[in-house]
Amino acid sequence: MSISELKKVLIAFHNNERSSLMKHLQKWAVMEISELTQPNVVETFPELTRTDSAKLNDLVALTSQIDFAIGFLKPYEKKKPALDFLTPKDMESTDDLSLLAEKYDTQNAIDTATRLNREIAEIKNQIAKLESTANTLKPWLTIKAKIEDLHETKNVYQTLFMIYKMPFDTIVEELNKAGDTHVITLIFEGTNYSYYHFVCHKEDRAKYDDALSLIEAEKDALPETSGTFKDVLKNIEGEIASLKKKDEELKAEAETLAGDVDKLKALFDHFTIEKEREDVIEIVRSSSNVSYMEGWIPTEVLPDLKKAIKENLSFVEVMEFQPSEDDKQPILLETSERVVSPFQMITELYGMPDPKEVDPTPLLTPFFAVFFGLCLTDAGYGLVLVGLVLFIMFRFKNTLGKTKLVRLLLYGSISTVVLGAIAGGWFGIDITTLSDDSHVKTFIETFKAFDPITDTLTFMKLCLALGFIQINFGIMIRMYKNIRKGAYVDAFMVQLGWIVFLNSAAILVANFMTGGAFPVWATKTATITIISAVVSIIFFADRESDNIIIRVLWGFYAIYGSTSYMGDLLSYLRLLALGLSTGVIGMVVNLLALQASEIPYVGFVLGALILVGGHTFNIAINALGAFVHTTRLQYVEFFSKFYDGGGRAFKPFGVSPKYVLLKEERK
Amino acid sequence: MEGIGDLTQYQLFVLALPILGAAISVFFGGIGSAIGIGLPAQVANGVLAEDPDMFGNLLILVALPGTQGIYGFLGAFLILMKAGFIGGDLTASLGAMTMTQAWMIMIAGIPTGLAGWISGINQGKVCATGVSMAAKRPEAMMRAVIYGAMVETYAILGLLITILMLNAITIG
Incomplete structure (x- = not known):
């Protein structure tokens, strides 16, 4: 469905082109490199050996030295302005970094940092020693005699x-x-x-x-010097003063060097990227002239990659081949599906699907958006979140704004606006306190369909209904999976049985709760269907044993499992509790602000502070709750019905810079 | 609250019960969160000694057991509103509230308080181990958050029942 198709490829190349090929692959970041398995190569060339990287050790040492220098210079950096984090970082290319690495004298910077670190520490020690000597001398200052006369x-x-x-x-x-x-x-x-x-x-x-x-x-x-105590102390103090001066000079030097910290950070990334390249080389198998490596590449980019390699390199051959049975492909979720792609983070967090399984992302997307909105049910808060998310998306479009989380929050907050308006939640404003002809009241009531606080039962029914739909949907997906696998008995006798069971039970319970509002034929049909569903589940839930009695006993146990559906359903009531608590805390904030504003003189300021602070806090804590609990509903109540997971995430060989922001250089 | 001295023993008792309910709700919920936040916060401090940049990441795990205290506060607030101490006419509701209703309102504070108390502490323990896990594998942090949310379910259910109980009580 929306799991990307991957191809296993074998790349053979001349050793001379190894480093430029690696550079290309790293830049493209589309290939997961793995151990050599291709039977022809492995059997035909048993003499292939591990490739040792000559540069790896040097690079490891160099990066850790740069890391040390960055850490040492941190306290000497110029204070950044308080709102600096609002300015997005500039993008850089790998060529910029290479140029910098050529021009900048990295070793000199590292040496200077090491020397400064050592000298500053030495001076600190000396000063401490002298100060403690000075302290022992101080009580004797009134002695006029010279120290040499005191022996x-x-x-x-x-x-x-x-x-x-x-x-x-x-x-x-x-x-x-x-x-x-x-x-x-x-x-x-x-x-x-x-x-x-x-x-x-x-x-x-x-x-x-x-x-x-x-x-x-x-x-x-006695100190081993001559002169009076006063003279000795004066000497020591003079020494301390000159050391302190030296210390300041060294620190000034460190501050100058700290001006290069950004360069050092960029270089750290540059050499780390190079180091990662050398790391990968260890997995390559080579003879004296030719090397082989293997890996997974998404089918859709394979032709482009092949073309790029052909254009830039001359002795490289890329071949697709059929991997062996136990060589399971890693999972890459389709990135081109713009609408659902943010929700992939929920799937990824739980665990990747098996290659043969359905990707649950599109299936959970509508539920996630709606549930997130229900947990907040305040259109005002929703608008604040939409504004914040849009700001992040435009201001930091290359970093935070690109992340799945931020795009997921956009959907969640739009849903919050819609559902909040339906529930009449606008910054926790209590419309009963507004006069009838107020514009705010008319505005709120235009969209309002029900009031969660006075009409809690409606809200409750809504949550249960949504939960009921999602649980049934989950079982249906399991049924679909079984049909696809050819397990028709499971699909039609067990999963369908449960769906019939749950729906019939729902009708009977609703009829009971409403005091018999349903027509008799409906309840009669429901009774018949529920009995047949129970019988079907009892006989087919467990078919392991040939003994019919054991099968039936396990079947009864499966029926007993229906209580878990009850628990699952009630779990959706968290939406009600979270939604209500957002609204009520908002109301409390308004009330407190109103009361504070009645304090003479400072009331207005105090009220405004409570209003802004309180609502900000409420949004933050409830948005976190909404995300966490909505996710939980997907994992525990929904995924448990059909999702097995067990796939391995696709990890392409690429760059992961720590400090700089790199441009994507895939054409 | 004028003329409180004129109240009869009976009326005083009717007034005191909802106050007790509110106190139970906020007190136990607050204890749950106070201990519950304390546990991961201590571990997080240890982690920060190694890596100060983890602060933002760990904050979510540390703040997670804070909800019980908020639910307790919310339950107390709803009780006080129901009994007319906040945003209502206390004298009118004093005349209308029966002893049974006062008891009912008091008892409605218990689910939020007790569920928040126990779940807050246990959620704190889950989050504390979550912090040490996130210290080693920052990318798995959200999973620890979800485990924490498992425990929180029962605080939410407690609050839900308090709300439903209060909704069922009509004064006057």
């Missing part, structure tokens, strides 16, 4: 020490116990430590040392 002399021992939180009297007392030849002077008293100068006769030193260690005095080693 011990022939008869006198002297030292500097500090003590943690101890009264001076206690210290004196302890020292007095040890001897009587000492002099102790308080130099400085800090919050935790006090600092002392201590002198004693050299003969008594041992006794005093014991006393000092008893009171836990910490001796301070």
Whole structure:
């Protein structure tokens, strides 16, 4: 249906043309390269060996160095203006990148970045070391004597020490116990430590040392310099200042280099692209002159690719061949179907279909759009979303605007406008509060078909009906798949049985709920059909066993499974709850804004803030909810009826630049 | 709310019940979301330490368990509206509301509150593991979001029943 047809091709080429062929294939990005399997080639040329890329290791090193430089320069880049993200990026071509790679001295930039990184770190270390030395010197500043005079002399021992939180009297007392030849002077008293100068006769030193260690005095080693403490500190501070100046110079240099960051980013992409090319080469098998490779190519682009190769290269041969049975083709969903293509992201997220299966994308598209709208049911919010999406699509038409998500949101928001108008939701305005002749009220009521808040039951019936349709549709698709496969018993006895069962049950339940509003013939027919459907399901749901009793027992179990349809159906009520909550939160925001606006003086501003902030929040949280829960309904309630998945996504060999935006260069 | 001192014991009780219902709805729903957001947010912080650019991607998973709190708030708001505390005439509805109706309104707050409480916490756990999964495979992030939404179903059903219960009660 809408799975693209792919061809398996074998490409044989002369080794000399390897790199230019790879360049072409990468530029076109239409071929998924795989291991060589073609029996003729594999059996005829057993001597083919893996191709080793000579450049790969260098490129890996180079890209990681550029990556390092970009990371290092990040803090030195000029601040971008706050609204910079609103300016779309320029497109570049691979030729631009190659030209840049030739002109720009990449190695120099990397070396400079490495050197700056090292030097800045060194200076930071040195400054930290000097600062900590300066801090240890500061308490001793009042000592006028030179440091060289503070060492011990022939008869006198002297030292500097500090003590943690101890009264001076206690210290004196302890020292007095040890001897009587000492002099102790308080130099400085800090919050935790006090600092002392201590002198004693050299003969008594041992006794005093014991006393000092008893009171836990910490001796301070003298700096190995001369001059007063003040002089030393001044020197250190001078050194720090000059280091800081050097640091600034280095940082200025880094800032200059940071001006090249955009170039480095482009080069990173350039060399990454080249690296990916070399990566792929490893899968190519080659002899001394000829190489072979294999892969999948979409049938529709194959002729163009062949033509392009013929025009640009001389010794390349592209051959289609029939792949073996277990060589399953990867899945590429048709990209030309403009309307449903955004919804492919839902299918892709779940898992690709099997090559022989139907693509569920077009089948879920209408449901997705409607359900998304129902989850929001506010035409005002819908218009805001349409505006936002259109802005993104035009402003960022090469990046975000191209994504499936944004195009999917466009459908979702248009559906929100329509369904919101039908439900009378416009920014949560409560029309009961408006006067009868107000234009807004007339406008809203023109489109309004029902009120979800006062008429919740109608909304509920609508959700259940939509769910009922989707569930039946799902079973019908399973039936179609079985018919196509030739499994007629499954299709007509089981799937059709379920469809009849569900519809008859629906009639009977509706008749019961409305107190017998249906004509008697309708309920009678429904009773008969439901019984025959049950019988059919009981006998045919499981045909594994030859034993009729076991079959019937499994059949009853299958009937028991009908409760899951009930659960599935009720699951659609989430649409009601989400739709209602959007409307009611909108109303709450309006109410709060109205009440805030009654505050004197600041009321108007406050009210406007609540109004804008509240509605923005409501749109954001409910649009997320709408997307997530609509997707869930497709996966759990719809896909479970028919979809098997199990396909592998088609991953063409191409470019995936991290920073730059590349032009598509496929002609 | 003038002359509240003149209310009889009976009338005070009739007034207090809907307030209790609103409190249950917002309180338990709020706990559910507070814990529920806390779990993935902690994991996300760890991931951001490695890769700060993941912030926007992870935000969805972190914010997902926030809905329970909103549903709780919504349920409380609808209860207060039904009982006439907001946007209505409290004195008129006080005269009209019977004790049975007051009880009914109170009980209507329970489904949203309790379903939000438990589901919020569990959704938080699912989202937290989702965050660590998305850290390794950013392209699979939406799948983790869908798993989170599985848990949220029951908070939605709770809110739905609260709405239906309140719709069934007519005062006056």
